Amino acid sequence: MELTRLGFLKLVGFATSCLAFGGSVWANSDQGGKTNFVTKPKGMLMDLTQCIGCKNCQAACQKQNQLQGGAYAEELSSNAWTVVKTVEVEKGSEKVKRFVRSQCFHCLEPACASACPVKALHKTPEGPVVYDAWKCIGCRYCMVACPFGIPKYEWEKTAPLVTKCLFCSSRLKEGQQPACAAACPTKATLFGNRDELLVEAERRINNNPNKYVNYIYGLKEGGGTSFLFLSDVPFKDLGFPTNIPNTPLPDYTWEVMSKIPGIIAGGGILLTSTYLLTHKNEGESKKKIEGKGA
Amino acid sequence: MGFKFHWTWSRVILLLIMAVGAIATFLRYSQGLGASTNLSDSYPWGLWIAFDVLCGVALAAGGFTAAATVYIFNLKKYHAIVRPAVLTGFIGYFLVAVGLLYDLGRPWFIWHPIIMWQHHSVMFEVAWCVMLYLTVLFLEFCPVIFERFRLEGALRVIHACTIPLVIMGIILSTLHQSSLGSLFLIVPGKLYPLWYSPFLPVFFFTSAVAVGLAMIVVESTLSSLAFKRGLETPLLADLTKALPFILVFYFVIKIADLAARGSLSLLFNGSYESISFLAELAIGVIVPASILSFRNLRQQTVWQFLSCLMVVCGVVLNRINVCLIGMSRSAGQGYVPAWTEFSITLALVSFGVMAYIWITENFPVFEDHGDKAGA
Ligand code: SF4
Ligand code: SF4
Ligand code: SF4
Numbered sequence: 001m002e003l004t005r006l007g008f009l010k011l012v013g014f015a016t017s018c019l020a021f022g023g024s025v026w027a028n029s030d031q032g033g034k035t036n037f038v039t040k041p042k043g044m045l046m047d048l049t050q051c052i053g054c055k056n057c058q059a060a061c062q063k064q065n066q067l068q069g070g071a072y073a074e075e076l077s078s079n080a081w082t083v084v085k086t087v088e089v090e091k092g093s094e095k096v097k098r099f100v101r102s103q104c105f106h107c108l109e110p111a112c113a114s115a116c117p118v119k120a121l122h123k124t125p126e127g128p129v130v131y132d133a134w135k136c137i138g139c140r141y142c143m144v145a146c147p148f149g150i151p152k153y154e155w156e157k158t159a160p161l162v163t164k165c166l167f168c169s170s171r172l173k174e175g176q177q178p179a180c181a182a183a184c185p186t187k188a189t190l191f192g193n194r195d196e197l198l199v200e201a202e203r204r205i206n207n208n209p210n211k212y213v214n215y216i217y218g219l220k221e222g223g224g225t226s227f228l229f230l231s232d233v234p235f236k237d238l239g240f241p242t243n244i245p246n247t248p249l250p251d252y253t254w255e256v257m258s259k260i261p262g263i264i265a266g267g268g269i270l271l272t273s274t275y276l277l278t279h280k281n282e283g284e285s286k287k288k289i290e291g292k293g294a
Numbered sequence: 295m296g297f298k299f300h301w302t303w304s305r306v307i308l309l310l311i312m313a314v315g316a317i318a319t320f321l322r323y324s325q326g327l328g329a330s331t332n333l334s335d336s337y338p339w340g341l342w343i344a345f346d347v348l349c350g351v352a353l354a355a356g357g358f359t360a361a362a363t364v365y366i367f368n369l370k371k372y373h374a375i376v377r378p379a380v381l382t383g384f385i386g387y388f389l390v391a392v393g394l395l396y397d398l399g400r401p402w403f404i405w406h407p408i409i410m411w412q413h414h415s416v417m418f419e420v421a422w423c424v425m426l427y428l429t430v431l432f433l434e435f436c437p438v439i440f441e442r443f444r445l446e447g448a449l450r451v452i453h454a455c456t457i458p459l460v461i462m463g464i465i466l467s468t469l470h471q472s473s474l475g476s477l478f479l480i481v482p483g484k485l486y487p488l489w490y491s492p493f494l495p496v497f498f499f500t501s502a503v504a505v506g507l508a509m510i511v512v513e514s515t516l517s518s519l520a521f522k523r524g525l526e527t528p529l530l531a532d533l534t535k536a537l538p539f540i541l542v543f544y545f546v547i548k549i550a551d552l553a554a555r556g557s558l559s560l561l562f563n564g565s566y567e568s569i570s571f572l573a574e575l576a577i578g579v580i581v582p583a584s585i586l587s588f589r590n591l592r593q594q595t596v597w598q599f600l601s602c603l604m605v606v607c608g609v610v611l612n613r614i615n616v617c618l619i620g621m622s623r624s625a626g627q628g629y630v631p632a633w634t635e636f637s638i639t640l641a642l643v644s645f646g647v648m649a650y651i652w653i654t655e656n657f658p659v660f661e662d663h664g665d666k667a668g669a
Contacts, residue, residue, distance in 0.1 A: 138399020
C-alpha cells in the first residue's frame with residue numbers, strides 16, 4: 001500500500017489521538033488504582049462506651065512518637081498528642097464516669113492546613129493531616145484556626161515546632177494500623193476505611209438505639225472528620241465542642257480570599273478612572289503637579 | 295550635609311525604654327517564647343499580634359488615606375499631609391515586620407512565604423501585603439530622600455512613577471487592612487459573636503480609613519507641640535469633616551450586622567465582652583463622631599486632638615477585643631502579657647517615635663522645611 005501524504009497525516013493524527021487517549025486512561029487508572037487500593041481514606045472509630053480508661057493508647061502514642069509527657073498526662077501538650085480524660089457525667093439520675101480520648105480529628109477539610117501560610121500542614125489522600133516541620137515559620141495561625149484546639153506548641157524550645165497527632169502516617173504507609181489502635185484492648189479505638197467505619201457506626205446505633213445517643217460525632221463537624229465518635233451520653237456533657245459549623249471552615253476564608261483578584265482589578269480600574277476624572281481639567285498643569293512629587 | 299540630633303529629656307526616656315527592651319529582646323531569643331512571655335497553648339497569639347501587628351497596621355493607615363485624598367481625589371490643599379503620613383506609614387509597617395520577628399517561633403524562616411505558596415491562607419496574604427506595601431511606601435518616600443541629597447536624576451524617575459505607586463499602595467492597603475479582619479473568619483466557634491461576623495474584613499477596612507485620618511491629626515498636633523513643626527489647625531479641621539461620616543457609616547453597618555445575626559441582645563447582657571464592645575463603640579465611634587460634627591469644636595485644637603485620639607484608642611481597643619478579649623471565653627482562661635512583652639512593644643513604639651523625630655528633623659518632610667520645589 002502506498003502511503004500518500006494525506007494518508008500519512010491521517011496516520012500521524014490517529015497515532016497521536018491514540019497516545020493522548022491512552023495517556024489519559026493511564027493517568028486516570030493510576031489515580032483510580034490509588035483510590036481503590038492504596039489511598040482509600042482511612043479513619044478511626046472511637047466507641048466511648050467500650051473505653052475502659054486503661055490509657056494504653058496514650059502510652060503507645062508516647063512510645064511511638066518518642067514523647068516525654070508520661071502516660072498519665074491529663075491535657076494535650078507538645079509532649080502528649082493524645083490523652084484519655086475521665087469525665088463524670090449525669091446519665092439519667094445517676095452519676096457515671098466516662099473516658100474521653102482527645103487528639104487531632106484529621107478533618108476532611110482541615111482549618112489548620114488552610115490557615116498555614118507556607119503549606120506546612122496538609123491533608124493526605126490517605127487521611128492523615130501531616131506536618132512538614134522544615135517549612136513552618138511558627139506563626140501559630142494553625143493553633144488559632146483549629147476548632148478543636150488541637151495543635152500545641154513547643155513553648156520551651158528556642159526553635160519550637162507545632163505538634164499534634166499525625167495519625168501515625170508513617171505506620172499507615174507501611175500498611176500498619178496506628179500505634180494507639182493496635183494497643184487498644186477493647187477495640188474502643190478501631191482503625192479502618194472511613195466509609196466502612198461509618199457504616200459500622202450506624203449499625204451500632206441502629207442495633208442499640210437505647211444504648212447510644214443518636215449522633216456520630218465527626219460525621220459533619222467542620223465538614224466532617226476522619227475520626228468518628230460514638231457515645232451513650234450527650235457529647236456536649238463530655239466536653240466535645242458542639243458549636244462547630246457543618247460548613248468546612250476553610251470555606252469561610254475562601255469566600256473572601258477568592259475575591260482578591262477581583263479587588264485588585266476592580267480597584268485598579270476604579271482608582272485610575274477616578275484619577276483621570278478628577279484631573280481631566282488640568283491638561284498642561286497636570287504634568288507640573290506630578291513633577292512636584294510626593 | 296551633616297545630620298543633627300538634639301538631646302531632650304523625653305528623648306532620653308525613649309532611649310531608656312529601648313534599653314530595657316534590649317534586655318527583654320535578649321531574654322526572648324535566648325530563652326524562647328515559653329519562658330520569656332505569657333503566651334501559651336490557650337493563647338498562641340498575645341500582645342504582639344494584637345497590638346504590634348493588628349494595631350500597628352491600622353495606625354499606619356494614614357499613608358494610603360492621605361495619598362488617596364491628594365492624588366486620586368485631587369484635593370491639593372491637603373498636599374502637606376502626604377509626606378508625614380507616608381513616613382508614619384513606613385515606620386509603622388517597618389515595626390510590624392520587626393514585631394513579627396519577635397512573635398514568630400522560627401523568625402529566620404520569615405521569608406518562606408515568598409517561595410512556599412498557600413493562596414488559601416489569609417496569613418499568606420498578610421505576609422505578601424506587608425512585603426509589597428513596605429516596598430511601595432519606601433518608594434513613595436524616596437523623593438524626600440532624593441531631595442535631601444539633591445539626586446536630580448533619581449528624583450525625576452521616581453516622580454514619573456508617583457501615580458502608579460499611589461494606586462498600588464491603595465490597593466495593597468485595602469487588601470491588607472481588610473485581611474487582618476479576614477484572619478478571624480476561620481474561628482466562627484471561637485470568637486465571641488459580638489465580634490465574629492462575615493463582614494470582619496469590611497469592618498477592619500472601614501475603621502482603618504477612620505483611624506488613618508485620626509492618626510494624621512494626632513501625629514501632626516503632637517509634632518507641632520513638640521518641635522513646632524506640623525500642620526495648621528484649620529487644615530486639620532477641614533480634614534476631620536469627613537470623620538463623622540465614616541464613623542457613622544461604621545456604626546450603622548456594625549449594628550445592622552448584629553441585628554442581621556440576631557446578636558443585638560448580647561449588647562447589654564452585662565458580660566465582660568458586652569462591656570468591652572460598648573466601650574469600643576463609645577470611645578472610638580459615638581463620642582468622637584458627636585464632637586466632630588460640631589463645626590466650632592472641630593476648629594479648636596484641643597477638641598480636634600482629643601476626639602481623634604479617641605478614635606485611635608477605639609480602634610486599638612477593637613483590635614485587642616477581636617484578638618484577645620473576644621477569644622478568652624473559648625480559650626477558657628485569661629491572659630495578661632508578661633513584662634517582657636510590654637517592654638518590647640513599648641521599645642518598638644519608642645523606636646518609631648525616635649525615627650520619626652530624627653527623620654523629620656533631617657529630611658524635608660514638612661512643607662516649611664526647606665523644600666523649595668514645593669512638594
Ligand atoms: S482537628 Fe485541628 S489540627 Fe486536626 S486536622 Fe482538624 S483543624 Fe487540623
Ligand atoms: S505555625 Fe507553622 S504550621 Fe502553623 S500555621 Fe504557622 S507556619 Fe503553618
Ligand atoms: S494515631 Fe498515632 S499519633 Fe495519633 S494518637 Fe494514635 S498513636 Fe498517637
